[in-house]
Amino acid sequence: MSTAYQIIVCAGIVPDPLQTLEPVASPTGPALKNEMMLPAVLDPWAGHALYEAANLAKNTPGSKVWLVSLGPKAKLQQVMMTVAQRVPFELIALDGPASGFTEAAEVAAALAEAIQTIPGLDKSKLLVFGGWESASRGAGATMQMVGERLGIVDQFQGVDQGNLPEPKNNPQVGMTNMRTVMPALQKAKPTKLAGEGLTFASVTLPKQMRETKIVKDKSADDIAKEIVEWIKK
C-alpha cells in the first residue's frame, strides 16, 4: 500500500452561473452588480478537484483532505451548507474578497501562506489540488503560483480525468464536517488583497449565445448530431 497523502484543495467561490452577471464600476475597481447578494457556488473545477481528492483519500488509508478557501466568510458559510455534505474535509477559511477581479498572485500568496501554517503538514506527503476559475478569471494562473510558493516546481496542470460522478449528498458527513467548518469560519483570518499594480482596461462578459429547444423523444445520437451541425454553422 502506498503512503498516506495530505491533500490540500484550493477552492474559490463564484456566483451561481445562472445568475445575471453584470460588470459595474465600483470605487475599488470593477465588480459584479449585487455580487454580495447573489448566491455563490464552489468553483465547479475546484469542486471537481475536491471530489477527486476525497476519492483518492478514501482509497489511500490514513490520508486527509483540507479545503482552503478565500472568500467573504458569510458567503463561504452558505456554500459550505452544500459542499460539506459531499465529502469529508477540514476547512481552512480566509475571510477576504472573492470577486472575479482579484489579482491571482495575491490570492496565491494568501493561499500558500495558509497552507504553510497547517500544523503537522508533511511536504513529502503533500498533494495540492485546485480549480481554475475563481481568482484568475479562467486564466488558470492561481494554482501554478500557489505551487511555486510552496516549492512545488514539478507541476501537472489539468490532469483531471473528469470521470468521477459528483458524490451523493450525505448529511452525516455534513454533520461531521460542520464540527470543524463552523469554528474554521469563526476564526477565518481577515485577508486584504491590495490589488497593487492591477488595472483593468475594460471589462465585458464573455459573449455567449443561448439557444434553447425542448425535445422530448430524440435519441442522444440524434441530439449530438444536431448540436454538431449547429456548431458548424
Place this chain on the structure above:
Amino acid sequence: MVTLAEPKPAVSLQTLPGDDVRQIMWRFADRYELQMLMQGARAVARGPVARLVAAGGRNSHDWTPEKNTLLQHYDDSGITAAFLEPEYGGFIAGPKNLALALVAFELAWVDAGAATGSLASNLGLAPIHERGTPEQRAKYVGGAVPVKPGEDRKQIRAAFALTEPIPFVGVETGMLAGRVRIAEWKDGSEPLLHVDKRGRFITNMGFANVVTAAVESDDAKIKGSCMVILEEGDPGIWDRGTPTKKLVHQLSSTNDPVFNLKVPASRIVGGYTVKDGVIIPNYSHSEIIEAVFRRTRVTVGLMTSAKLLSAVEPIMLYHRRRFRGGQGAPGTPRYELGIQQKEDALHRLVDIWATGEASSSLGFEAARMFDVLDPLEQEKDRIFAEKKLTGRAATKELAKAQDEALKLINAHQPIENPLARFAQLDSLAGVLCPACKLWNTGHGANMMREAVSLMGGYGVTEDCPGFLGQKWMDAQLEATYEGPEAVQRLQLSITMTSELFLTQFKQWIAEMKRISSERPGTGACALGTAMKLWLWTLQHVQTATDADGAKLYHKSRQGVTFPLADALCWLLAARQFILDTIELETKGAENPALADGLAGTVAFFTDLCHVQAARAAGEVGRIATEIGHGYNRHPAWDDASCHACYCAEELTNLEGVIPGIDGSARAYSDVTENGEAHARKAGPCVKCTGLEPFVALRAKLDTCITGCRLAKDRAAESLTKVMTREALDYPA
C-alpha cells in the same frame, strides 16, 4: 430660509431574496443542520424531481419505476432520516417540525406530490413516533433508516390509513368502520387480534410495507378504538388495491387498500393494559390522530406557500421577455419590460408574492412553535405520569395551569412553570396550526390561479416554466387531505374562543399599534384596527342572537363561526409577516453578505406587508360587516315605520316655521315624496342600535388603510427593476 432636504438615495429591491434573507426571517440562521437539510432537499427537488416532472412523470396514476427512484434520492439526501432521532439513525437532535417544514417547502417549490410522498412515510410512522411504546419506536422508526451499504435489512416504508371507503370515515373521523376483534387469546399469552380495515386514498400504499391503521373494537373484550400496526407478510389479506386516479400530486402513490390480517396485540400503538379480561388500549385512535395531525398539517400548509413564492421568478421572466420579438429593440420599455409595462400584471404579482410571504411566515412560525411545544408536552406528560393524573384529574390540573398562565400574561410576567407554559403555547398552537392549514392552502389555491393566469396560455400547459398549472391544481389537494377546510374551520371555531388565546390576541393588538408608531409603513396600524374589529365581532356574536332570537355563536351555525375563523387567518398571517420583516431589519445588519441589499429588501417587504395588511383588513371588514348586520332583519315599510316617516309636503310647510328642518329631517330620517307611499327602497334605513361601536370601528378601519395603494405602487415598481436569474435553476 427654507432649505431643501438632501434627497435620500432611493432604496429598492436589488435581488430576489436569497438563503441569507430566509434564514433570518424564518429564524434558522444559527442552525446549520437545517441549512444543510434545506440544501439537500433543494438538490433533490430541482434535480431528479424536476427532471421527472419535465419528462412527463406525472402523467400516470401508477407507481412507476421512475417515481420509485425518488425514494432512493430521499434516502440519499437525508430527507428520509430528517424525521428520525439520532438514536435511530437520524442526524437532527430535538424536535423536527421546522426541519420537516423546510423539507416540504423545498420539495413543493418544484412539486408538492414529491413533498407528499416523502412526508407520507413520516405520517405513517408518526402515530408510533408520537405515542408508540419504546419497543415499537425502536423497531419501526429505527427500521425506517435508509439501508447502509453492506447492510442486509428491508427498510421500513410506512403509510397511514385512517380514511375509509364511502360511506365511512372521511372528514368526520369519529365513527370508524375498520374493526378489531380478538382472534385468539390463550391463557397467559399475548392475545392475537383480527384486524379488518379498508382504506381509501392511502398515500404510499403502492409500496409501503408497514401501515398504521385506525380501527374500532368489534369485541366486548377490547375497549374503544385504537391504531394498530400492520406489516406486509402478516397472515391474511394484504391487498394494496388499485391506484387512485388522481388529477394531482402524481409523484406520490395513492391506493385504496384492503387488509384482513391477524396481528399480535403488541401491535396496538402505544400498548394496552388488561383489566377484568378486557384489553384497554392506552390511546384511542382519535387521541393519536390529534397528536399527529397537529404537527403534520403545518407542513402541508407550507407546500402551497412555497409554490406561490416559486411562481414569482418564472412570471417575472415571462413578462419581461414577452415582447422581445418583432420591432422591439433592446433598451426600449417594450423590449426590456414586456408585460411588466402594464400596472395590473405588476399589481397581481405583488398580491401573489405578498400572499406567499405571509403564508410562509405563518407556517414557519407554527412549525417553530411546535418545536418549542414538543418538549413542554413531553414534560407535561411526564409530570402527569409521575403524579398519576389521568382523565378528569389531568384536565383539572391543566385548567389550573391555564389559570396561572392567564394571570401571568395579564401581568406581563414571564411564565416559568412548564405546565403553564405548555398551556400558553398550546392555546396558540391550537389556533396557528389549523389557521396555517386552512388559509395557506385555501387562499393559496386561489392565488395560484392568479399566478397561472399571469402566464397566459402557457399557464395551462405542461411546458409552463415553474410548472405553475400543476401547482395550482395540486393546491386543491393540499387544502383537502389531512382534514379539509371545514375541519380546520371547525377546530378554529373552538380554539379561537379560548380565553387564553384571546388574552394573547389582545396583547398582539397593542403590539401592532406600537409597531405602527415605529414603522408606519408596515400597515400594522390598519391590521391592529382590523384585529380590534374581529375581536369586537367575535365577542358580540357570542352573546347576540339573530332576528328570530336564535343564538349566533353555536356549533351548528357554521355561517357565523366559519367566516370568523377565516377572518382570523388573514390577521395572523399578515401579523407574522410584519414580525418577520422586522426580524430581517434588526438581524440582517449582522450579516455582511446582506449589507448592500438589506435596506432595499426591507423597504420592499415593508410595502408588501402594507399591501397584505390592507387586504386582511378588507377581508375582516367584509366578514365582520356581513355577520354584524346580516343577522338582523331589515326594517320594512310597516305601519309603525311609515308613521315615523316625514312626508315631503309636511316638511315644506314646516320649513316656514322651523327653518332648516327639511334638510336635517332628510339627513336623520326617511322622507316620503309627494304622491308616494314611501321612499323607493327596501324599507326605512337601518338604525344600528347597539352596534354603534362596531359602526365606528368599521369606519375607522376604512380610513386606516390610507396609503396602502401607494405601497402597492412602490412594490410594483420594484418588480420592474429587481435583478433576476438568466434562467430558472430547474427544467420545465
